[in-house]
Amino acid sequence: MSLVWFNGRLIDGPLPLEAHDRGLLLGDGLFETLLVVNRAALWLHMHLARLEGSANELGIGFDRDAADAAVADLLDQASEVHHVLRLTLTRGPGARGLAGVGGEPTLIATLDAFDAGLMLQPVAMVTASVRRNPASPASRLKTLSYIDNIAAAREAKARGVEEALMLNTRGAAASASIANLFLVKGRTLITPGRDQGILTGVTRQALLAAAHRAGFETKERVVKPAELLTADGVFLTNSLRLIRPVKSLDGKPVGKADLSPLADVLCAAARLQCGRDPRLL
């Protein structure tokens, strides 16, 4: 199934997008991707808060009531157990000129069935040549300008693995192409800090808070790439796959720490009964 909501209503057929919409022309917009389980969108308020904060930073109008209506209209139609709900906000059609004072923003939402496995599926990674730029909004915000992440993902795919390790322009480890990066050392979780050219993922934030409450030590800091090979374990987080262990980096094995305690912590924080749902584990 695939449902589309466009500027206020569910529609059939293609998007009636204005030809000068800056989302399409210039990647001038933002998006959020949410996992829907049993008609509930996971961490909905955190996603909407991030979208609103990023829109304010970029000067794009954000109508929270419209976003709430889009989510409600789509969840109302959800049929399968799992879906992915995507919100796309663009600056809308604009006159020429990059600075872009312009028209009304465009809000699009889609709901698609999601039948991939969600958690704990091991991932092989290679280090991508594309680097993340801490002095760039495209690295920090979830904008429609995603070409660097795409290039990194294509490098990984060309080399036969699922994900790319993206370094930043200073040579430190930053993230994967669509996920945040964590290292496990004993009861300590280490993840690249906010100043490292990373997108601060909602699952990253939820896990940091929940793990801290559960007695883990959490550190946000500079991570050297070589640390991935000496840690007890390395894992990725994102909104659709939650937690996935990294099994290798550039063909070298990565530590096999047991991540199930962290998965339990995350599932509890998300009020997901992961252990009882075979689709979730």
Place this chain on the structure above:
Amino acid sequence: MSLVWFNGRLIDGPLPLEAHDRGLLLGDGLFETLLVVNRAALWLHMHLARLEGSANELGIGFDRDAADAAVADLLDQASEVHHVLRLTLTRGPGARGLAGVGGEPTLIATLDAFDAGLMLQPVAMVTASVRRNPASPASRLKTLSYIDNIAAAREAKARGVEEALMLNTRGAAASASIANLFLVKGRTLITPGRDQGILTGVTRQALLAAAHRAGFETKERVVKPAELLTADGVFLTNSLRLIRPVKSLDGKPVGKADLSPLADVLCAAARLQCGRDPRLL
């Protein structure tokens, strides 16, 4: 006037864009912007060659015949003296997953009247905080992922000037938000090299070749920001405004070299009779 060509034909009304088109969802595509003067698109073959080369690099299908048809269909309708023709190529609708093996690419072309002055209008610049990343396809290729350029242009506008000087992540001068950067020292033209996180503009390439033929020395190299304040002159090039002198940087005056010999060289190379057309000068 505004004309829109979509996947093979001129259309009225909004774009019938598939909701999962990766151009809109992920900035996964490319564009070219061409100046049309008297029904001829300036440096058309260079623009199409760049688009094709970039599409090959990103693994996006490019149909040269379709692009030629789009350009011909639009130029056939051109009425005013000056237009801007934009070609937009996306990877098309795709399944989930960044690496994006997928559907047919989407080709969109638009023709709009362009009534801005074209040449030699002085520009004030400020140095933007957003930096260009030499290890990023978004800096090198004219992709739909333009948010860094937008952020730089917005910084300039917020500070009351027309353009932003973008440094690269190594601290060297790279370009403006929508134009390449040149320094003039006597009969020498200096411009940041291809490895500096720049988009190699068509006008940049045309001017380098034409100026060299006309007896100027041309150098592509690392440019320190402080050099802009000691050069005889600084100017910007792009496809719509051709050559514009920089009059100030961060409030400090910039040298006032006479750029008219370079404008003449560029006009001759473009077979534009700039001196006889008051709209062009």
